[in-house]
Amino acid sequence: MTAVRARSETLTATELEAVDALWRAANYLSAGQIYLMANALLREPLRPEHVKPRLLGHWGTSPGLNFVYAHLNRAILTHDFDALFVTGPGHGGPALLANTWLEGTYTEAWPEVTRNAEGMEELFRQFSFPGGVPSHVAPQVPGSIHEGGELGYSLAHAYGAAFDNPGLVVACVIGDGEAETGPLATSWHANKFLDPRRDGAVLPILHLNGYKIANPTVLARIPHAELDALLRGYGYTPHYVEGHEPAEMHQAMAATLDAVLGEIRAAKQSGHRPSWPMIVLRSPKGWTGPSVVDGVPVEGTWRAHQVPLSGVRQNPGHLRQLEAWLRSYRPEELFDDEGRPTAQVTALIPAGVRRMGASPHANGGLVLQPLSLPDPEEHAVAVPRPGGTSAEPTRVLGRYLREVFAANADKANFRLFGPDETASNRLDAVYEVTGKAWQAGIEPVDEHLEAGGRVLEVLSEHLCQGWLEGYLLSGRHGLFSCYEAFVHIVDSMLNQHVKWLKVHRGIPWRRPVASLNYLLTSHVWRQDHNGFSHQDPGFVDHVANKSAEVVRVYLPPDANTLLHVMHHCLRSRDYVNVVVAGKNDTPNWLDGEQAALHCARGAGIWEWAGSHHDRPPDVVLGCAGDAPTIEVLAAAELLRELLPELAVRVVNVVDLMRLQPEVEHPHGMGDREFDALFTPDRPVIFAYHGYPWLIHRLAYRRTNHHNFHVRGYTENGTTTTPFDMLVLNRMDRFQLVIDVIDRVPGLAATAGVVRQRMTEARERHSRWIRRHGEDLPEIRDWAWTGER
Template identity: 65%
Template structure:
């Protein structure tokens, strides 16, 4: 190990670290007296002590050393923290470098500002205890562990000058999402992408037990990380002076290695996957904190994970221990009489946008450029009349996405993400202009795989989601397709991103980013062949729990409506868009102009499928989703055949949010329009793609809600035929038509005969599929009669 730090620089860096640690402890404990210029009393301490100290000094240590290499080498760098509950450290460091006061001028660089800084932490009306959207320089929500490294790689893709330093906590490293994230290096191309510097922070403990990676041998850990494809540098110890020199030496080495890898990759020779450097920092948990409390070990122990000293009013002596702890940082050597960081220490931080708290990549909306989009109307299928042609909706959308990739190839700001399903989901047209990216070994028989592809495929929904989030949060655009049943893998990740977006809208300096758009296909109604495990439409219910300002759910019934929805979603900002659309051949209902108008409205009456004109109908048949639309139309055709005098209104919903009142969601239609469409007293038989309860949730405030009768997925599934899936869950044409007859009073005398007809048809269906293994010809070949 060399000693790259001079005595003066070492002393100043250690002082800077002490300042960050001091402010971190202050945020956890203090409500006043931020520089301890008065004797500490209980009046200066918060009544509720919240936060996480244990990981924070390590985060502060790393930040100080990154400042040095950024400044010396003029690096473009952001800081992603896996132990996001070390929030006081990130707040402290962005305050010390000056960015915090720029974003929050009321928290000035003086004693009054310090008082506000420490008081606001984990305080009503203040800031969270973890890294969050309010924290300058952050793109990684600290509320849940596991996502830091995938966010870091997502940020580095197509950012050739950016270095993303990612601190991975040893507790976080135990999550499945993080364990998979190490493989992201197989997708990072040093010729066109930036670099990720992982720093595995081993401080030994979780909340109350040891961490796995901290308790395996050095050789085993080294072998594990090398097996993942990294070249680890170890920085280990307790003594601050030795650790500063060791970290500075390791930082210089890894920055040299990153520069050498990128120089070689950008020199024109064939790019191979390098062994990217990383750092393993083994330091005490709660470093520089109390060595023991009440006779129990605290520093380098699980007891320092959160708040090492509690019950200050109840336990004699604890207040004095806290005072001695704070005094150990010697704040009088760090801040001047006005409470401002001394200039010789402030000079250690980079300036302007080189400060990690001010780097525009961590506020991606500053860098966001509109996508160049082709005119989606040029891709519309020719639909001379409703149901006259069949088409594969997602295949049509794939051609549109192909040309989005082409138009934005020079900008390199758009990628397609999915778990090994791009071709399966009928988006294969994108492979006409790009490949899947892969930096592992390539062999002669590989197809549509290269170092330069723009399709991100890996059999991990976690990685797809995390990469895309990192890509979006740093100012780019993307599109995520997935089998509907397995998008549940990222339920919690969706949660965290939705919360981030919701909070960021209230942070004035956070600029809007491109929306996260899902295409869920291979959906519940056409997973008959894969069986019950593949049949679940519940993700949309999960999505609908979020704030109206963040989420959108679309159910285009055919290819042309899907084109319009995809175009709209790619233009949107600060949303999570969920599109559910099938990939199988299906009837096409609307021509281009009609589809565009229908999507703009969100829902509407299909006059060509209705027969009541301007009169009140006997019943309204409504639907949302492609298979439900086909079955609802088939039910209408059956009803007209069996009861020619019935008067029906047919409503299709493409935007589920339109069902809500406008007071709940901005896409909602007003009560007058809703009543005009769904009536105030007639039965509404609603055929829904997902679970029936969702439609009731969306419409419960409407005047006619009691007359809504929803058919949807009832958790009935198996390996069967497509139509039998509909029958099992009673969204098929026969059950729907019978429900209409049963609920129209003037048709009471026909109910028994119609019930017999339905029973006969269903029995015939049941016998036929078990004998032939496919649906009846009249079902398979059904067309809208017009």
């Protein structure tokens, strides 16, 4: 077993005492938060009423986190660098609260939690307490960008924060249970994308304390040689700090940090990808806590994971053991008469922004520079009349993004993330100004790979999402482009980011950060060639369930509306924006100015597409999404031809949340505006990009909701033609005409022949594609005529 052996002089006697005092103080405060609501400094014997009635929190990982934090403080002072601390075991919230209180950043953020005895009691009382702070490392904790309640994303966040931050070292503590997750396993490969010259460095610290909640962890139980080979195979040089005795562990950790920081400096000077250093810290779970409780071992076992002594109020033996445990840290040596940390405790804490809780990279809005964005109308495609030209919307967007990269090259604050799909999604114009980040081998046949590339592609949606979150939260801008069906892989990561933003928005010292922007393309209606596995529009449903103040959903119907929507999203702050747009050739409906106005409204009547505007409509055709818009306009044209006396209104929705009432979403419409678009009493046939029941849910309170009939995707997918996807899900133009006939009062009795023709058209389509393998010519070659 190889471990760094400290020279006896790595820490002087004074430094050893100081780092140990800082560690003991943090351990005392961590345990105190879990247990105490009064008598914070044990100035009197501990009584049951001093103990919280509900004991919540996680002790087991906290001592290890405190150990790492204390030694990083000493390393920052010794080596003079900026550090960001990412807490993979985010359930060790007591540790980060303790350390930020000791360094003063917690009090600066929350002045009511003063750095004295009264403030210590408030620190203890608020932890996992009604009206207080969560048990995990949440936005309320200064210096944090990572909550960690859902394990697996710490290393991806760390690398995201390191990109384009050349002077930053991101220390990422990875729990050994977390290391078993799929996202974390993929994240080890992020070192193949980190440019030593222009990016910062990530220092992974794999904390092996042996157990999860109830079971041993895999990496703590495999042989050392196997663990070492695994980590070296990932491209790291592991350094081991292992043991139990504090003085020896302090010396070993100090020597190890000195060594790895030297390796990081050498790597950044060399400019090529090194075998980046990392640390494996093996220490007991619940280190320095109760070793045995009620005759069973606790320290070094899974029993230390949460609350080692659970019956303190009711069990006098547990109460005595808790007091002995807390007094073992010798708090009288660590805090003065007023409860302030002593000079020895604070001796190794850096000053100012060098304190990890004060890092501006953990409060990204402090360093965020606005993007220089081109005018979307300068990139607009020509539209002499509605449907008179066509374009691939995402290819048009790609040219716009090319200019975004070019305009912000000196700031180095924008990146495009995606799982091997930039070219597939027609965004490859960006390669004219930047390549794909790559630090591994390059073959002659490869294209666009370069060490300093600003496009990040890896076939892991988890890693793309994690990188982008870390990049945004540390003060930069980005866009995640993904096949619509597979973005579901990051559903739970989205949950956590939305929750983070929801809380972050209510914290006065947190500054707004750039929004997390999704571009979902290669979508359900044009995955006819890949089939059912690639057909799923449900991410929008997932997003629509989240906090209304955070989430936004846009469905631009053509290239110019996509440009204006994305321009808006890239300028926005503190949102999650989901944009769904196709990559295939699509009619252009609105010119640049019309697109800008339509996007500003979010929903509007397309007067040119309807008929008989001199009287109220007999029916409203609503649409949201590019494919539904085409079908609605084709249906409107059929109705004009076949039922010319019918008054038809066409309403297009680009901002989906406009359908909600204004009391439920900031973008929601008032009832009067909604009724002005959709009428209070006429049938509404609505064609929607995704699952139809979402439209019903968004509009269920509206006066006319009972007249809404929604068509959308109904899980009928296969490998077939593009139009057949619409027919299978009953959202085709012929079905929409049938729906109009069935729902406009009195029309069924007079339009029976038209209805029959529509039914026959659907059957003729099915016969044709099975014979010819492609859509009917009149479908394939259809274009809006604009005839009235």
